[in-house]
Amino acid sequence: MIRNPVLPGFNPDPSFCRVGEDYYIATSTFEWYPGVQIHHSRDLVNWTLVSRPLNRPDLLDMRGNPDSCGIWAPCLSHDGDRFWLVYTDVKRLDGNFKDAPNYITSCKTIDGEWSERHYVNSSGFDPSLFHDDDGRKWFVNMRWNHRKKGMNPTHPAFDGILLQEWSEADGLIGDVVQIYPGTERGLTEAPHLFKRDGWYYLTTAEGGTGYEHAVTMARSRDIAGPYETHPALHVISTKGSDGPIQRTGHGQYVETHWGAFYHSFLMGRPIPGPDGKGQFCPLGRETGLEEVVWRDGWLWLADGGMCPRVDVPSPVDVRPEPPAPVRRKFGGSLPPEFQWLRTPEPDRIFRTDPDCLALIGRESIGSWFEQSLVARRQEHFVYTVETDVDFAPTTYQQAAGLTTYYNRHKFHAALVSHEPGIGRCLVVMSCPGDWPAGRLTWPCDPVPLPDGQVELRVTVDHASQQFWWRQGGDWRPLGPSLDASVISDEGGQGEHASFTGAFVGMVAFDLTGQGLEARFGHFDYVPD
Structure with missing residues (x-):
């Protein structure tokens, strides 16, 4: 077939x-x-x-x-x-x-x-x-x-x-x-x-x-x-x-x-x-x-x-390949399923080191010009993605982590950032639809985060998604369950205003102009 x-x-x-x-x-x-x-x-x-x-x-x-x-x-x-x-x-x-x-x-x-x-x-x-x-x-x-x-x-x-x-x-x-x-x-x-x-x-x-x-x-x-x-x-x-x-x-x-x-x-x-x-x-x-x-x-x-x-029906006696996990340990070159946004100068926004993918913080996740976001397509209604990030921000203008992304008006992101009075922390940042004017929401309070590498996970099940995190030990939920239908053609203004599809990937931005790097070691996409 x-x-x-x-x-x-x-x-x-x-x-x-x-x-x-x-x-x-x-x-x-x-x-x-x-x-x-x-x-x-x-x-x-x-x-x-x-x-x-x-x-x-x-x-x-x-x-x-x-x-x-x-x-x-x-x-x-x-x-x-x-x-x-x-x-x-x-x-x-x-x-x-x-x-x-x-x-x-x-x-x-x-x-x-x-x-x-x-x-x-x-x-x-x-x-x-x-x-x-x-x-x-x-x-x-x-x-x-x-x-x-x-x-x-x-x-x-x-x-x-x-x-x-x-x-x-x-x-x-x-x-x-x-x-x-x-x-x-x-x-x-x-x-x-x-x-x-x-x-x-x-x-x-x-x-x-x-x-x-x-x-x-x-x-x-x-x-x-x-x-x-x-x-x-x-x-x-x-x-x-x-x-x-x-x-x-x-x-x-x-x-x-x-x-x-x-x-x-x-x-x-x-x-x-x-x-x-x-x-x-x-x-x-x-x-x-x-x-x-x-x-x-x-x-x-x-x-x-x-x-x-x-x-x-097909006269060729071949079966469709079943869905399978895609587990990537970064190093050498960018895996073929990944893309980035707009720029023909990828060396400005990321590089592939022998042991990681390093994203170089540039403009915001809402930029149309130079955005450090490397992602792959969502291909299944139910899936899990896991990655790890090493990032040391010193201000809330620096952030890096995992995102489910459609466009600059429609995304959810679990980010390592920095908040006054808290220090290094995890935040969830969302833009739930095209209106009003692409404004951001923060679905939960910042979670204090010790120094060092942190693992991030997102689980998507049809119309809902959940972020998770851990630094050793068990996975812990990060924020509430979120509306996954935002990440779709119909989210916001509807199917005649949005023509692409849902992505899941890694993002970093640094609005201080310092180009702070976030290092990602692996990226596992596991369909259910």
Whole structure:
């Protein structure tokens, strides 16, 4: 079986690509560095992270990018010679403008040194690159209308899908053609082109990335259109359903080397909120796969309807790998599952010593510029993380410890700090939602802490979490049980204002400018 999600935790906007018998999925990383995650599989069942290509300043610098900006919806393709990656670095989220420069880079190998980026345009986001049979390359993207007077009557800011020829030597060439306005579902974005049996097929995402999301399909005999829409409008959509998979849309089609057909899709798995009220997706937007079939020149889900399945039959006799603890003792290099925020200069915020990960205290946990926070994705509804920290603060402006983190407005943190009249102590600091104005709360009084290394733990169980600590002896709770639903897309302003996912990791800040270091020896992530 292919078990959905195939990429659990924050892995949205999956671009799906086959090269021979190798399969790749590239997903959005937003403000997390390095940019773009690329996973590899040979069976569509088990996937391995093999590359984060946007890993140097001339490819990506997101210092100052707001939360949920940065890398939106990459497109990974192969033209028979090289891999090509198209990506957007969104610089603004609120207001009428998006400020979304689009770039293209390429590489002979998926994990090699990617080329210097080519700037393409800033007319919209979610671009893709289509390689036609005659060798010509076509750039496709949605157009953003800051006047909000566009061609789609439902959401006029989403001003249809544009097509223009592109070459590596000359950039965009020829006329810009508006090839598709979208359906009444609106919010038409994420265009991908492919060709089959003389037809050009266009798939888009519609309905926004919440519970009305969908994959829409259209086709034309001419790449420039006109395009007719699928007789059912959408190929994938869970709108109005009550299954465990929700928020489905934004994916790409692939023909396998064994003759079957699959489509990737973005998805969410909502669970009940605190006290069973409401619902939230703590794992953010994840990646799923569903088998599709051709009928009368159109794609349809193999099992019928529009709702993808949790378990999808696969002709490959491989079982999904069961969840397993990931125990890391730091030393040498940063483990592959970890990322940091925004900056292309990681040596300013951390280093990997032979026996530890040293975080260098910089700006606050709420900074958009230089923040010492190294974390990994939450991939399970129930998990435990343990770490240890050696840190000697002399003021409350210095702190380091363990955090569950979504963005600067949504986090909980158990920190070693210093309070007047107390000295070195443990504090719990929370920012429970986007409003009011990202204000902090302190759920418990400071706990005096003797000198030396301290172990920290967090246990997360669906909608609740608990911090713990010890210095030898048994684990002791630190503060009360906290609301884990804060650390989700739906926390605060809701799923259309937050596009990433829950992380758990290590953080340090030093507002005195001294760069006080916090040394972490290990990090264990244990799913239940």
